[in-house]
Amino acid sequence: xxxxxxxxDIMLDKFVPDKYYQSIxxxxxxxxxxxxxxxxxxxxxxxxxxxxxYKPSKKLKDLFEDLKNMGFRIILISNNxxxxxxxxxxxxxxxxxxxxxxxxKKKYKKILxxxxxxxxxxxxxxxxxxxxxxxxxxxxxxxxxxxxxSTDEYAVTKLNxxxxxxVVNELTKKDLFKRGRYYE
Numbered sequence: 378x379x380x381x382x383x384x385x386d387i388m389l390d391k392f393v394p395d396k397y398y399q400s401i402x403x404x405x406x407x408x409x410x411x412x413x414x415x416x417x418x419x420x421x422x423x424x425x426x427x428x429x430x431y432k433p434s435k436k437l438k439d440l441f442e443d444l445k446n447m448g449f450r451i452i453l454i455s456n457n458x459x460x461x462x463x464x465x466x467x468x469x470x471x472x473x474x475x476x477x478x479x480x481x482k483k484k485y486k487k488i489l490x491x492x493x494x495x496x497x498x499x500x501x502x503x504x505x506x507x508x509x510x511x512x513x514x515x516x517x518x519x520x521x522x523x524x525x526x527s528t529d530e531y532a533v534t535k536l537n538x539x540x541x542x543x544v545v546n547e548l549t550k551k552d553l554f555k556r557g558r559y560y561e
Contacts, residue, residue, distance in 0.1 A: 391514045392506050392544050393553050394522035396561050401425060401502060401523055402440065405561060409500055410447055414519060416494050417444060420479075420503030421455040421465060427527035428534060431461070433468055441469050452488060454479065454501070456508065479505075480512030489516075506541050524556075 398404050401424065409417075422428040425437055433441075441451055453473040455462045466473040477484040489496065500519040503509020504526070513520035530538065548554035 389544075389547060389551065389553060391511055392548060393514070394506070394510045394520045396519070396521045397554070397559050398521065398523050398561075399559060400526070402436070403559075404502065404521060404523075406444060406447060406449070408561065409519075410449070413498060414500045415448070415498040416450040416452060416488075416492060416500070418452045418454050418485075418488065418499060418501045418513075418518075420501075420505065420509045421453050421462060422457065422504075422534070423525040423527060423530065424502060424504040424509070424523060425453075425465070425526075428530045429527070432464055438469060441471060445470075450492060452492075454484065454488075479508040480515055482512075482516055485512065485516045485518065505537065506544055507537055 396404075401419070406417075419425050426433060444451055451469070451471040453462060453465055453469075453471055454477050455473070455475050456477055456479055457475060459475045462473050462475040465471075474484045474488060485501075488494070489499070496517045497519075500521055501509060501513035502521040502523060503513070504523050506522065510520045510522050545554065545556060549556075
């Protein structure tokens with residue numbers, strides 16, 4: 378069933394990130410700024426912290442401070458609960474969206490409207506092709522994939538990774554995306 382779902386190249390294209398970096402610390406944020414990006418939407422689990430961590434590191438706090446000083450609006454987006462997301466929002470002094478149901482469009486549309494942003498002013502950064510990248514691409518936002526920080530994930534995430542690996546295998550066969558082959 379998954380194979381037939383992925384057979385169309387148009388559908389596969391929705392899983393291909395615009396940019397691919399090893400981690401959030403390798404992204405060329407100056408170039409994003411130069412290209413008109415005003416808002417950075419970060420996934421939380423395994424993008425900015427390991428899935429089993431509940432507060433940000435000093436390195437992450439410093440990065441977010443630098444990004445805010447560059448003039449970026451930062452928003453955390455998660456399918457997780459308010460209880461999980463809120464501490465990150467408070468400690469990092471950023472906005473957030475919880476129970477976002479990525480890859481559905483509703484929360485992305487709400488963010489665009491609330492902050493008066495156009496799609497070409499937003500970059501979404503995440504470690505999950507099926508949620509972060511697919512959601513961003515469905516909205517025509519700049520999609521940036523980063524490797525997951527940790528392999529220590531909850532059971533539901535491990536299941537999603539198995540599905541993601543099927544997608545990655547198809548993308549690799551068609552030379553659309555390959556893990557470890559980074560690009561801007």
